[in-house]
Amino acid sequence: MAQPTQPDPFLEVCRDSDAGAAFVLESKGEWWHAGFHLTTAIVGPTILTLPYVFRGLGWGLGFTCLTVMGFVTFYSYYLMSKVLDHCEKAGRRHIRFRELAADVLGSGWMFYFVIFIQTAINTGVGIGAILLAGECLQIMYSDLYPNGSLKLYEFIAMVTVVMIVLSQLPTFHSLRHINLVSLLLSLGYSFLVVGACINAGFSKNAPPKDYSLESSKSARIFSAFTSISIIAAIFGNGILPEIQLQFLDIGHLEMNRIQTFSRA
Template identity: 25%
Template sequence: MKSLDTEHNPSAGNNVDDDGKEKRTGTLMTASAHIITAVIGSGVLSLAWAIAQLGWVAGTVILVTFAIINYYTSTMLADCYRSPDAGTRNYTYMDVVRAYLGGRKVQLCGLAQYGSLVGVTIGFTITASISLVAIGKANCFHDKGHGAKCSVSNYPYMATFGIIQIILSQIPNFHKLSFLSIFAAIMSFSYASIGIGLSIATVASGKVGKTTLTGTVVGVDVNASDKIWKSFQATGDIASSYAYSIVLVEIQDTLRSSPPENKVMKKASLAGVSTTTVFYILCGCIGYAAFGNNAPGDFLTDFGFYEPYWLIDFANACIALHLIAAYQVFAQPIFQFVESKCNKKWPESNFITNEHLMNLPLLGKYRINLFRLVWRTGYVILTTVVAMIFPFFNAILGLIGAVSFWPLTVYFPVEMHISQKNVKQYSLRWIGLQLLVLLCLIVSLLAATGSIVGLITSVKAYKPFHNLD
């Protein structure tokens, strides 16, 4: 029997960091992998749809603009990892806000961050099942023809995804996720590359859709109101598609202290954002060139392509495997938050603090904490059940992303930067930063409005426990 407190024993010599915790081993490569895992999701395959709503000019400009904004604000957040007074570490986004801003803003940050993280884990459960359903449907279409009615239930896949997450959720903390993130990054590159390759093949064949500088045409592709709402939603999708601020501080907390964490994090952010921007532009623009204004919401799971079916199967398998790993990247901060609170409130509880050394087949000796086992298993079961009951939750996730993008990606990093650098009120720099905050607030509000309209449509079409046709 071993208490968690032994991990923080300064007498452990070289195995601890300056804060007494287990020595961090994160590097530029692992941080970049975490960022790519967090940023490049299956949403990259929906960017062709987003470009179709906005057109060549606005779509491309918005993609590049929000890449720059996200990188810029991420460098501000990276500089805030250490507290302004003694340079002590801040382990979570809430800790950073507490150190620089304090007050009610700490609670608002926690609400936005953990609300988003819970939403994302539920959304990943649904998206992974949709990708696995697409494999079954691709095989069905190949055997029976593209016009066949191929109905597949996604509930067994959600249950399987949940069982896998129950096992993976016993990984003790974020520091042990590096291998999963590197694997997930490889998977995301794989399916994004397949999507790009199939789009290039379609363009080369000459069988392309109609594209315009302004995207979908009112009166031809959409009506006037749909054009407005879908443009808002597409802008919000692009803005939030880069947003990894909700896990940036937790990623930075995995880095070794030399060279300085903020310098490594900035390089990792540049590498991550640059890589994802290249893939986003390729997927969005080449996908739009292939499908035109009728681009599907996701050109792999919505069957923009039917053949070669085996390649579609492989790409969708890569999506599911990526989401299995990405779930943990977004769930671990939730696990750590609850466990840290419980450890502080009930430090004498053996159920919460004690760990038991067990010999597991293939894994060897492994430390089991009963509270971690029960609580994390319960969380995974809850998110899986919610995903099963509300299969339209991805529409809700769009709304959560739109609402949380502004405070977590823009407002808090800018406010903390102003506090840290003592930027004078009404100076040119201060005015420029406030204009950036205002612009992104407007984008968030418009995106939220578009998401609400899309959510209403999804709810109207909702059929509980219905197979995916």
């Protein structure tokens, strides 16, 4: 009879003193909370760059690539969820990508490689989100107070303070209300943009429409690669293990973990 899988000692860290683990493991949400988190994790500044996808690839190829990438991305999410569920049933609960990668691919250099990739992506996304939020606040402020004295760096500082405050929330589950508001704002933004575009299209004073690609071959090539890079990241989500853990039966998983250790 095959021996049960032994837990990797590299992964069996003391999670009682792991603030990141406590942040996730103390969360007890429902499936709709996971929907809030998943939507908010996907909908980000990259959504605002979608028009450049169709500008660089055209309507037909742009929609095709976007649809194919959406299918591939969500199917990969499904496969990852199945792997996480399989590891859970085997008594190896993973709450972060780096732990899952170390379990599946080995606990050597792959663990640190994933940490490096995640850190680089999260740093870029965090900085980009703060700068974009600061610019949006400045635009609204300029419309309300054309002669106002506040500068862009002051709005960036305000957003940074808010981000620091939000980072102090005790659990991942504490973000559910904020993510619900974010979901509603994202839906509202989408409906407003679609409605505004339709209204502009039927308006008598609508600007001339030009859906042609760039005339220069080199410009078309660069635009195509830019569009592909946007599509590749448009459905990205770096916290899928944390989201999936929101609505898992933690007590049942702990029992499986204890039984696995006792058999080992």
